[in-house]
Amino acid sequence: GENVEQHPSTLSVQEGDSAVIKCTYSDSASNYFPWYKQELGKGSQLIIDIRSNVGEKKDQRIAVTLNKTAKHFSLHITETQPEDSAVYFCAANSGNTPLVFGKGTRLSVIA
Amino acid sequence: KAGVTQTPRYLIKTRGQQVTLSCSPISGHRSVSWYQQTPGQGLQFLFEYFSETQRNKGNFPGRFSGRQFSNSRSEMNVSTLELGDSALYLCASSPGGGSTQPQHFGDGTRLSIL
Numbered sequence: 001g002e003n004v005e006q007h008p009s010t011l012s013v014q015e016g017d018s019a020v021i022k023c024t025y026s027d028s029a030s031n032y033f034p035w036y037k038q039e040l041g042k043g044s045q046l047i048i049d050i051r052s053n054v055g056e057k058k059d060q061r062i063a064v065t066l067n068k069t070a071k072h073f074s075l076h077i078t079e080t081q082p083e084d085s086a087v088y089f090c091a092a093n094s095g096n097t098p099l100v101f102g103k104g105t106r107l108s109v110i111a
Numbered sequence: 112k113a114g115v116t117q118t119p120r121y122l123i124k125t126r127g128q129q130v131t132l133s134c135s136p137i138s139g140h141r142s143v144s145w146y147q148q149t150p151g152q153g154l155q156f157l158f159e160y161f162s163e164t165q166r167n168k169g170n171f172p173g174r175f176s177g178r179q180f181s182n183s184r185s186e187m188n189v190s191t192l193e194l195g196d197s198a199l200y201l202c203a204s205s206p207g208g209g210s211t212q213p214q215h216f217g218d219g220t221r222l223s224i225l
Contacts, residue, residue, distance in 0.1 A: 032211035043115070043201050043216035044154075051211070089154060093211060098144065098167045101154040 002027040004092050006102025013080050014110050021105045023090035024072040030092040033066060033073045034099070038087045047088075048075070080109045113138065115204050115217035123223045129190040132220045136183050136204030142166075143185040144214060145177060148199040157200075160185055161207050189222075197224045 003026040013019045025033075031052035036044035050057045050064045050073065057064050061080075066073040073092075077084055087106050091099040116135040124130050136143050144167075145157040156169040160179035179185045183204075189196055199221050203214035 034213065036216070041218070043117075043218040044203075046213050046215060049213060091154075095211065096166065098156040098159060098169065099214065100156070101146075103153040 002030060002092055002094075002097070002100040004090060004100050004102045006090050006105060008105060009103065010106045010108070012108045012110060015080060015082060017080055019075075019077045019080050019084070019107055019109075021075045021088055021090070021107070022072060023074070023092075023102050024070075025092040025100075026071065027092070027094065028068075028071065029094045031094045033064070033090065033092050035064060035075050036089045036091065036101075038089065038104075040086075044089060077107075080107075082109050082111050085109045115202060115215055117200075117202055117217035117220050119220060120218065121221050121223075123225060124192050125225050126192055126194060128192050129188065130192060130222065132187045132189075132200055132202075132222075134185045134187070134202035134204075134217060136185070136202075137215055139206065140204035140215075141183050141207035142205045142212075143179055143183065144203045144205075145185070145187050146201045146203070147171070148201055148219070149197075154201070157187070192224050194224050196222065198222060 006023045034049035038044045063076040087104045090102045093099045142161045144159040146154045159167040177187045199219045201219045203216045205212040205214045
């Protein structure tokens with residue numbers, strides 16, 4: 001089955017700097033890669049997703065890149081703000097298989 | 112459009128008891144998935160229901176069960192509770208038709224076993 005590894009587990013950045021979180025997956029059949037943000041006491045909010053037919057997707061300060069050959073995908077947050085502080089999860093799946101999540105990255109943006 | 116609603120938000124039970132958690136998906140969504148989130152294991156998939164049928168099942172013991180009603184609302188039941196069942200239980204809904212559609216999560220039910 002699919003296995004998703006996520007790094008780093010914790011990340012601290014200064015406000016205004018960029019943050020990058022990386023994930024690798026094992027199943028070459030995976031074709032859908034969402035990223036979720038979880039704030040304290042809340043469920044996970046979908047912030048961006050990418051499918052295997054594209055290599056990069058942007059939404060304002062957030063971007064995701066996908067390298068199918070290397071089986072890794074990354075989340076990039078530019079101009080970080082304190083409200084970006086949260087736990088971020090990557091995930092992967094294909095067809096009718098369940099989403100498999102990484103273990104999460106706790107991002108702290110220091111003002 | 113209302114989001115995914117999970118009830119109750121918090122629950123305290125003792126070992127050996129059973130518990131039922133409820134999830135109301137986004138209107139029009141036909142797929143509901145359940146996950147268990149713990150600090151050590153992250154988000155682990157329990158099961159998915161689509162049109163009242165279980166479509167996928169994770170690697171959890173038979174004490175964990177679920178069902179989905181004709182209005183797409185779903186319930187999850189855990190019997191003979193163990194200390195290790197303490198976790199945040201999340202449900203997510205999607206339009207259905209395939210798992211590679213965006214899933215939208217509720218805020219979860221935090222279950223504590225004493």
